[in-house]
Amino acid sequence: MKKRYKRYRRLTYSFRDSVEIYEYPDGRYGAPGEEREKKKEITPEQVKKRNQWNRERKARHKLKTWFHENDFFVLLTYRREARPPNMKAAKADFGKAVRTARREYKKRGYELRWMRNIEVGPKGAWHIHLVINRIPDTDLILKKAWLHGKVSFKHLYEEGGFADLAGYITKMPETANKYGENLVETSYSTSRNLPVKEPREKKLMHWPKKPREKEGYCLDKASYYEGINPVTGCRYRYYTLIRINRRI
Numbered sequence: 001m002k003k004r005y006k007r008y009r010r011l012t013y014s015f016r017d018s019v020e021i022y023e024y025p026d027g028r029y030g031a032p033g034e035e036r037e038k039k040k041e042i043t044p045e046q047v048k049k050r051n052q053w054n055r056e057r058k059a060r061h062k063l064k065t066w067f068h069e070n071d072f073f074v075l076l077t078y079r080r081e082a083r084p085p086n087m088k089a090a091k092a093d094f095g096k097a098v099r100t101a102r103r104e105y106k107k108r109g110y111e112l113r114w115m116r117n118i119e120v121g122p123k124g125a126w127h128i129h130l131v132i133n134r135i136p137d138t139d140l141i142l143k144k145a146w147l148h149g150k151v152s153f154k155h156l157y158e159e160g161g162f163a164d165l166a167g168y169i170t171k172m173p174e175t176a177n178k179y180g181e182n183l184v185e186t187s188y189s190t191s192r193n194l195p196v197k198e199p200r201e202k203k204l205m206h207w208p209k210k211p212r213e214k215e216g217y218c219l220d221k222a223s224y225y226e227g228i229n230p231v232t233g234c235r236y237r238y239y240t241l242i243r244i245n246r247r248i
Contacts (some may be wrong), residue, residue: 008204010212014197015064017243018161018220021212024229024236026203032106044230052175052198055188059115059141060166066113071156072138073165076128077149087187090118091127095149098143098191101132115190117169119176119183129169131156159162161220161240199215207235 014019069223076097086092096116105112134139145149153238157163166181168189176183211219226237 005047009205010202010204010208011199012202013029013061013199015051015161017059017158017246019214019241020061020223020238021241022199022236023204023208025234048174052170052172053237054129055170056163056166059170059188059190060162062115062190063131063162063166063194065196066194067133067156067210068160069156069158071134072130072132073156074130074142074156075150075151075152075154076130076146078126079149083124084199087090087118087120090120090128091187094128095117097142097145097147101141103138104141104145105135108135108137109184111193113191113193115169115194116188117171118187119171119181120185121182122184131165131169161223161242163223179221211237211239212241214241216245217243 007026008023009026011022013022029218031065044234068091075145084093099113102112113133116127117129120126136137139153141149156162167175171179171181171183172186172188173183174225176186211224219239223240224237226235228235
C-alpha cells in the first residue's frame with residue numbers, strides 16, 4: 001500500500017521591521033487527486049473566535065504597513081446633547097469629519113489614512129477610536145473637523161508589532177471585557193487606501209520541528225503559538241520574527 005503523508009504550507013508576511021509566519025496543513029493527504037480530509041462541524045463560538053482573530057490579523061498588517069511610531073491614536077467623544085441616536089447617525093458624523101480632514105490633508109500635499117472603531121456603552125456614551133497618519137497640523141485639522149465633542153491625542157508605539165492596538169481597534173461587544181470595557185455595539189472600518197502585500201507561500205513536505213530562522217531577526221517569543229485546530233484536528237502555528245536593528 002502506498003504510504004500516505006501530509007503536506008504543509010508556510011505563509012510569510014514581510015513588513016518594515018518584522019516577518020509574520022503561519023504554518024499549517026494544506027488540507028490534503030498524499031498525492032494530488034486524493035480526497036480531502038473530513039472536517040468536523042464548526043460551532044458558532046469557534047466561528048466568532050476565528051473571525052475576530054482574522055480581524056485582528058488584518059488590522060495588524062495594515063498598521064505595520066502604513067503607520068509608524070508617533071502617528072496618532074485619537075479619541076473622538078460626544079457632548080451629551082450631541083450624541084447620535086444610532087450607529088447609522090454616528091457613521092454619518094464620522095464620514096463628514098473625515099471628508100473635511102481629507103480635504104485639509106490634500107491641500108497640504110498628503111493622503112489621509114485611517115482606521116477607526118465606533119463604540120457605544122450601555123448608558124449611551126458614544127465615542128470613536130481613530131488611528132490616523134500624522135502630518136503638520138493634524139491636531140488642528142481634526143479639532144476643526146470634529147464638531148460633536150472633544151478630541152484627544154496619543155502617539156503610536158510599535159512595541160509588540162501593534163498587536164495590542166490591533167485587538168483594541170477591532171474589538172466587539174463580546175471581546176470588550178478583555179480591555180475592561182462594557183460595550184453594546186461597535187463598528188470597525190478603515191480607509192480604502194491601506195492595501196497589504198500578499199504573503200509568500202511555500203509548500204512543505206514535512207512539519208518543521210522549530211520556527212524558521214532569518215539572519216538579522218530574532219523570534220518574538222510572545223507572538224509564538226502552536227496548537228491543534230479543533231475542526232480538523234491538525235496542528236498549526238504562527239509566530240513573528242523581529243528585526244534586531246530596526247530601520248529608522
